[in-house]
């Protein structure tokens with residue numbers, strides 16, 4: 001019998017504290033019955049949002065040899081998932097890898113570049129240019145609304161009408177042949193996602209109750225549940241609804257407790273919900 005566990009090559013950093021990137025991707029996807037094969041781009045003591053003085057070990061030179069070795073193992077990988085990338089060279093290397101795998105597996109690119117209308121301080125024009133090329137070859141992209149604006153060369157705003165969002169999704173479909181999922185679109189009491197899986201002909205929305213707090217790593221959890229659910233055979237709409245509901249549930253739980261937001265959501269206490277829902 002074939003091994004039933006699907007494998008994902010995940011290209012992210014490892015941050016020791018603050019619950020983002022591999023610290024949340026590995027447990028989340030494992031809970032969905034997916035094997036994460038981590039390809040680390042850097043090792044940090046904490047993430048960069050809200051901490052200073054963190055250590056940062058850059059692994060850029062290891063990325064391609066590491067990937068080539070994985071490819072030489074003769075095993076079947078089912079998906080490739082990239083997220084936060086630290087410099088333009090890493091983006092180029094991910095482009096090389098996507099080129100090698102895009103005909104064989106599902107490629108999800110989370111173009112992690114910024115939030116709340118701002119680019120991360122590590123971002124520059126060269127990286128932005130590289131990220132536009134990366135999304136071109138992806139099968140699914142999951143920008144938040146800030147990242148979506150930057151990808152289509154628009155200024156982020158405080159509020160978006162549904163027509164703004166439809167235009168944005170259609171703009172993104174010109175950059176990628178893949179499915180587009182725009183996350184974190186804030187309404188009065190809701191946080192919404194917009195998506196299109198037909199090249200922008202139809203743009204649909206999903207809606208969830210807004211929790212009203214910002215935690216790092218929630219985008220990584222969202223994309224991990226989304227990809228895990230897609231690998232389980234769910235439709236894009238069901239996968240989006242499930243991942244938004246999970247992120248909301250973990251946030252609603254976390255806001256009850258008094259601890260610094262920079263430590264991220266209390267994922268460990270809520271992972272069981274993913275098992276119950278498998």
Ligand code: PXL
Pocket residue numbers: 013015020021044046047048049084112216217218219220
């Ligand atoms: O969750 C995105 C992310 C990943 N990795 C590092 C980060 C961030 C966001 O700030 O700093 C190191």
